[in-house]
Each structure stands twice: as C-alpha cells, then as structure tokens.
Amino acid sequence: MTQLHRNQSILNKYLPEQVVPTIADWIYKYDFKLKIKKSRASKYGDYRPPSKGKNHIITINHDLNKYAFLITLVHEIAHLTCFNKHKNSVSPHGAEWKLEFKILMNYFLYEKIFPDDVKIVLINYMKNPAASSCSDVSLLRTLKKYDERDKTILLEQIVEGAVFMYGNERTFLKGEQIRKRFRCKEIKTKRIYLFNPLTEVLPINTVVEEKKSDFFNIFKITK
Numbered sequence: 001m002t003q004l005h006r007n008q009s010i011l012n013k014y015l016p017e018q019v020v021p022t023i024a025d026w027i028y029k030y031d032f033k034l035k036i037k038k039s040r041a042s043k044y045g046d047y048r049p050p051s052k053g054k055n056h057i058i059t060i061n062h063d064l065n066k067y068a069f070l071i072t073l074v075h076e077i078a079h080l081t082c083f084n085k086h087k088n089s090v091s092p093h094g095a096e097w098k099l100e101f102k103i104l105m106n107y108f109l110y111e112k113i114f115p116d117d118v119k120i121v122l123i124n125y126m127k128n129p130a131a132s133s134c135s136d137v138s139l140l141r142t143l144k145k146y147d148e149r150d151k152t153i154l155l156e157q158i159v160e161g162a163v164f165m166y167g168n169e170r171t172f173l174k175g176e177q178i179r180k181r182f183r184c185k186e187i188k189t190k191r192i193y194l195f196n197p198l199t200e201v202l203p204i205n206t207v208v209e210e211k212k213s214d215f216f217n218i219f220k221i222t223k
Contacts, residue, residue, distance in 0.1 A: 156197035
C-alpha cells in the first residue's frame with residue numbers, strides 16, 4: 001500500500017468520502033503532517049509552521065463530526081498557505097488568511113458534500129470567516145446536530161445557578177446570559193468567564209443562589 005492510499009484510508013474515518021482524494025493530495029502538495037489529537041476544550045485544531053527542518057504540522061481533534069472536521073482542517077490549511085505566501089508579516093486571521101480560507105473552501109462549498117442546513121449557514125459564515133468557527137453560534141449549532149456522541153449536554157440546556165464541570169475538571173457556576181454568551185464563575189478562583197451557549201459541559205447536581213455583587217467580582221473573557 002502506498003503512502004497516498006494509507007493517508008486516504010485514515011482520512012476516510014474523519015472526513016466525508018467525497019473530499020478524501022483532495023485532502024490526501026493537499027497533504028502531499030503542501031507537505032504537512034496531520035496529527036489527530038484527543039479532544040481539547042479550548043480549540044478544535046491548530047497549525048504550526050515548519051521549524052528546525054521539520055514539516056508544517058496541523059492538529060485536529062479526533063471527536064469532531066465529519067463536517068466540522070473538514071471545516072476545521074481547511075481553516076488550518078489556510079494558515080499554512082497564508083504562511084507560505086506571507087510568512088509572519090500578516091495578522092493570523094486577517095484579510096490574507098480569510099482570502100486563503102475562502103479559496104480553499106470553495107473546492108467543497110458548492111459540491112454535494114454538506115447537508116443543506118450546514119451548507120446554508122456555512123455560505124453565510126464564509127462571507128467573513130472568524131478566527132474560530134466556534135464563535136459563530138448558528139454554524140456551531142447546526143454542525144452539532146451531526147455529532148455522534150451520546151449524552152452531550154450544552155451550557156444553554158442547564159439552568160441558571162447550576163454548577164458544571166468544564167475542561168480539566170474545573171467547576172463553574174452558570175450565571176445570566178449577556179448578549180450571546182453566559183457569564184460563569186469558576187468556583188475555585190472566583191473569576192468570571194464568558195461561555196458560548198453551545199459549550200459542552202458536565203452538569204453537577206447542584207444549584208447555587210448568589211448575590212450579583214458577589215458573583216460578578218472579576219471579568220475575564222474566554223473563547
């Protein structure tokens with residue numbers, strides 16, 4: 001079995017079947033190493049430019065559904081092509097990266113790859129793509145409909161005042177919604193974080209009532 005066929009065999013586990021030949025070709029064309037990682041609460045994927053003679057490296061979380069995996073992977077490949085053209089002379093998610101992302105995504109956007117509901121919100125998102133697809137609630141909510149994981153609980157599904165676990169066993173108290181995000185207080189540090197309503201959490205069977213003056217003592221934003 002050739003390396004190309006080995007790559008395609010692995011990619012079939014994570015991507016829609018139709019895109020596998022193109023992505024396998026891009027791995028060879030752009031000469032990058034793709035690493036599948038365990039789930040990371042803070043990000044779906046990342047890109048590291050070559051250093052000390054090593055390849056470009058792209059990492060993607062293993063537990064994304066196939067459509068989210070493809071979007072995240074193309075996002076990171078856009079960082080690679082942007083780096084090849086501009087090195088570190090441009091903003092990571094500036095106009096140059098957005099152009100590269102749009103060019104690469106156009107290979108898939110108008111083919112019969114995405115379900116209609118994903119395609120509609122994705123086309124809208126690609127008009128001005130953000131640093132993270134997680135920041136677009138409409139896109140994220142639509143993509144999550146295709147997750148295969150069982151018993152996934154989203155922050156928006158638990159009541160205000162509920163205690164939940166997120167990340168590396170950090171516990172938080174859910175507060176009120178401010179615009180598009182929820183204010184939540186980390187129990188241990190008392191710091192306040194803003195959470196996307198579609199953040200996956202592990203609820204703890206506790207509801208706590210606190211005064212607002214006690215609750216909002218520190219303000220810190222998280223993606």
